[in-house]
Amino acid sequence: MAGEPTKPGSGNDVRKADSPDLRKAGSLPEARPSTSEDIAAFVAKAHAMSPHRAGARGRLVFALDATMSRQPTWDMACALQADMFREAASLGSLDIRLVYYRGFNECRATGWISDSAQLARLMGKIGCQGGNTQIGKVLSEARREAVAAGVRAVVFVGDAMEENADALCAKAGELGLLKVPVFMFQEGNDAVAEQTFREIARLTGGAWCRFDPGAAAQLRDLLRAAAAYAAGGRDALLQLAKSTSGAARLIGQMK
Template identity: 80%
Template sequence: MSGEPIKPRSGDAVSAQAGGAVPQAGMSTTEDIAAFVAKAQAMSPHAPGAKGRLIFALDATMSRQPTWDMACALQADMFRETAALGSLDIRLVYYRGFNECRATGWISDSNRLAALMSKIDCRGGDTQIGKVLTEARREAVASGVRAVVFVGDAMEEKVDELCAKAGELGMLKVPVFLFQEGHDAVAEQAFREIARLTGGAWCRFDPGAAAQLRELLRAAAAYAAGGREALLKLAKTASGAARLIGQMK
């Protein structure tokens, strides 16, 4: 894809799509967890004046093309929402096809993000939410992340493994906001648990409901740029923000 894909680090296991693929990670030891928590706390993105950083993750499997197009049209709203709160950087992460999971570099311009997204087509394949959570953990330690947004409609992985990764993000104080399209019960159960473990929130939106998704994305962006106070302020006038803040710890 165009943009700045992640390059695997030496020693990392990677997916079949090596160039720009998101590295996979095994289970962490107690010492590993303690080390990355300590490092992340030392460079907390929640410190006053810190730049807001949001990972925007999307399921780009074949069934998702209509929602991908909708998210592409709505992503600029996230930047606009944060204009009065401070700057926002977004890292797009997506998976599709056979074992392909990719990410852009950090982007601070909505036009650039839209241009990148417009070049990506959806392809059939299984979900790879575990890789999204692994990438979020890596970035939380490497450069600081305030929040993760995930938009999808299915979950086809081992839920216990996803929960272990979610628990690590929770220790890093990185909430995951999961926005589910449709009514898949298996996905809902997993998404709710990931949200609980990270201190984030789960919300459903109706298929093709651009207005509902817009409100949710605006709320997540407000949190990423201005923290809990910004989300509380937005919740007074926006239903999407109220839905998020009502679930967050």
């Protein structure tokens, strides 16, 4: 991501994690509050870049909470991410941009990745660290990419929410204007997280689903369903819903 460098540890940076060594790079600050004119221009530009145009590759932002409590699920996601590519390969093509946060104000994003082995290598280099959630940065990054490169869907996997819910919902609303659904996959039963995750999904036309801690089969179904949507759209998700519960859970909530 181009732009003026920010100081390490500042509250607004999403740093680029390039393979193979996850080097730091410059980043953009989070967007200022948008005027109606800003939003109109932003939507017009995004429509011109629409990922749903003929011949476009499917693009999915895959966002993970990498704080300390997430290590078991991070390892599970590493093992399952290839299933997303396999599902997408049966429908067309898929590029994935990994975004994750951990530690003290550390939030990073990879470039677009079209190979499951490359994504697995990157994820294998990342260890979870203690810290607070940074979901706002994830949503801001998804918004920037929706305008710059086109994004069909966002997947978020996490178990907590420690931010201002109204601020997160405002960012989700902008993704909703761009018709970028956010699939919020929650591990566990945190009630505060559930309330906000459900609202983010609703505002974007996406879906919220809970999976049990350590339930690889449940998460696999959800990730496959999200990949199917990103690669083939609603029709592909409807087709998959005939055979998997994960896809049926998503399509049942989407507008």
